[in-house]
Amino acid sequence: MHSLETVILLLVFVLGLALLAQRIHLVFPILLTVGGLVIGFIPGLPRVVLDPSVVLLVFLPPILYSAAWYTNWSDFRQYVEPVIVLALGLVLVTSLGVALLAHSIIPGFTVSMGLLLGAIISPSDAVAATTIMKTQSVPRKIVTILEGESLVNDASALVLLQLALTSVTTGAFSLENALLEFVILSVGGIGTGLALGFISFCIHKHAKLExxxxxxxxFVTAYLAYLVAEHLHLSGVLSVVTAGLFIGHKQSRVHSPIVRMQAVAVWDFVIVLLNGLIFILIGLQxxxxxxxxxxxxxxxxxxxGIGISLAVVVIRFVYIFMADTVSNQIRSLIHRxxxxxxxxxxxxxAYISMRGIVSLAAVLxxxxxxPNGSPFPGRNLILFITFCVILFTLVVQGILLPLVIRALAFGQPSTDYLSRHEVQKQLSQRALRQVQRLIDQDKLTGIAVQAVIAQHQMRVRELANAETAPLLDQHQLNQKLMLTSIQAQRDELINLRDRQQIDIELFHEMENELDRQEIQWHPVSG
Structure with missing residues (x-):
């Protein structure tokens, strides 16, 4: 079977799994894991051989860039303490714990090989967990911390992976040198990502591209951030994450509605495709x-496989409860x-310890x-154990997660965010003020002006009375005023995000609504 035919076959299989996941109401990553396991044992399917040197390059930059793009920087900054404790401390503790356990129970498994395995399976994947939690009553704080942890621990784990690979390859390991290299890789990667993110931002803002x-x-920004950092022997992963965070926070002010809607559609397609392919590819192997x-x-x-899977879960429970206890004591001393x-x-x-695509890409x-031509020690065993950990944490824990949430009985989660209705009201009030300012400034008169004013006044009154606001009429004579009002609403929406008064998912939803309205009133925007 030709390579193109194989790829098409795999895409059909991924699409079939996606449709099945919707039909049986199962989270897509869980079904992908099971599907990847099943497809590998179907007789007659070709063996797909991946070049290990390009796996991270192909799969990770878009996945990490997309995750960083959608991260709310204000929320991330608010919960940076628990995120860093989990993303750095827990990754290190898990890697060391797995290294010692694997060395003690697996014959011939060195500590360096164990550290390599630990680095691969230490980063958690929040996609499946957050997808499940959207249907449950879960405090937004937990979701935000999980997303931040998943974003940063990918970077810290893959930096540790580079160090472990060097240790296995050379047969030498120095803790002092490893820590120094970790700092250099991390700081250099962040600096590279900021530089390339800023350059990309300037191009987006001033070049006026199609x-x-x-x-x-x-896409160029994501891959270039990775490649440049790797070429400089820095952390390509941290570079991608940093560039994604920077551009994601700025995109609402520099991208036109058409660009944003088109980019989101393309990126969503690519991420689903990459997630599906990597699970199926490992299943074939x-x-x-x-x-x-x-x-x-x-x-x-x-x-x-089971022993190390359980160890990963237990280490997370012990670490998080200990970290929470220490944090509470320290906060009590400083009256926080x-x-x-x-x-x-x-x-x-502590329960949510799912592993996913980053671990798969790392092991592949x-x-x-x-370098001397001899087989890499324990590669197949590391790959097998990695899939066991993903299978256990993603499928078993993922299926049981709704039961755990209901047993914990959080009730209706309280939030400091404004409701959708309150956000709409503030946007409409801002739009009315801005439209009135434009009318006074340009001394505009006429039926079109009065119609727009009346529409926005009616919208504000009805929102004040908690009624559904009518749709805006689309009339060409009103274009200037309507675009002014939409821009005012957009500015207010961004301000609410920056002041941490709106949930990030609601922000993107309402930004998308404004994009659609602006495209309707100004279709040549770009």
């Missing part, structure tokens, strides 16, 4: 991986309220051979 080219530029693990019985392989009001928050945060990036 919408299609603007979308291309977003699993039978060959299992066959290649010589000298190990199936019973022992299961023990290794605890981050979490009860242990229910800590329990849910391990080279098959060492």
């Amino acid at each position: 919408p299609a080219l603007e979308t291309v530029l977003t 699993l039978p060959h991986v299992v066959n290649a693990i010589r000298g190990q019985s199936a019973d022992y392989l299961c023990v290794y 309220a605890p981050i979490f009001p009860s242990r229910r928050y800590t329990t849910l945060l 990036s391990i080279p098959e051979k060492l």
Whole structure:
């Protein structure tokens, strides 16, 4: 079977799984994991061989850039303390714990190989968990911390992966040198991402490119941030994340509605495609991986997979409860309220330890051979254990997550965010003031002017009375006033986001509504 035919076949399979996930109301990543396992044992399917040197390059930049793009910087900054404690401390503790456990229970498994395995399976993946929690009554604080942890721990784990790969390849490891290299990789990667993000921002703002080219530029930024940092021997992952955070926070002010809507559609397609392909690709390799693990019985392989999976879960529980206890004591001494009001928050945060696409991409990036030409030690076993951890944490814990949430009984979550109705009211009031200012400034008169004023006055009155506001009439004579009002609403919406008064999901939803309205009134915008 030709390579193109194989890719098309895999895409059809991914699409089928997506449709099945919607039909049976199962989170897509969970079904992808099971589907990847099943497809690997279907006879007659081709073996897809991936070049380990390009796996991270192909899969990670768009996935990490997209996640950073949608991150609310204000929320991220507000909860930076727990995010850093989880994304740095927990990654390090998990990696070391897995390294020691693997070294003690797996014959011939060195500490360096264990550290490599630990770095691969240490980053959590919040996609499945947050998707499930959207249908449950869960405090927004937990979702925000999980998303921030998932974003940053990908970077810290993959920096640690680079150090572990060097250790296995050279056979030497120095803690002092590793820590120094970690700092250099991290700081350099962040600086590179900021520089390239700023350059991309200037191009977006001043170049006035066609919408299609603007979308291309977003992809170029993601891949260039990774490539430049890697070429400079810095952290490409942190560079991508930093550039994504920077551009994502600025995009509401520099992208036109057409560019934003087109880019979001293209990016959503690419992310679904990459997520689907990598799960299926590892499924196709699993039978060959299992066959290649010589000298190990199936019973022992299961023990290794289940044992390390349980260790990952237990380490997270112990670490988070200890960190929460220490944090509460410190905050009590400095007279600050605890981050979490009860242990229910800590329990849910500790339970959610799903692994996903970053671990898959990381394990597939391990080279098959060492520089001297000998096989990379334990590669197939590391790949097998990684899939076991993903299968256990994503499928088993993911399926049980709704039951855990209901058992914790959070009730109706309180929030400091404004409701959708309150946001609409503030936007309409801002629009009315801005339109009136324009009318007074340009001394505008006529039926069109009075019609627009009447529409916005009616909208403000009806929102004040909690009634549904009517749709705006689309009339060409009103274009200037309507675009002014839309821009005023957009400015107010961004201000609400920057003041942390609006949930980030509602922000993107209402921004999308304003984009559609602006495109209707000014279709040549771009």
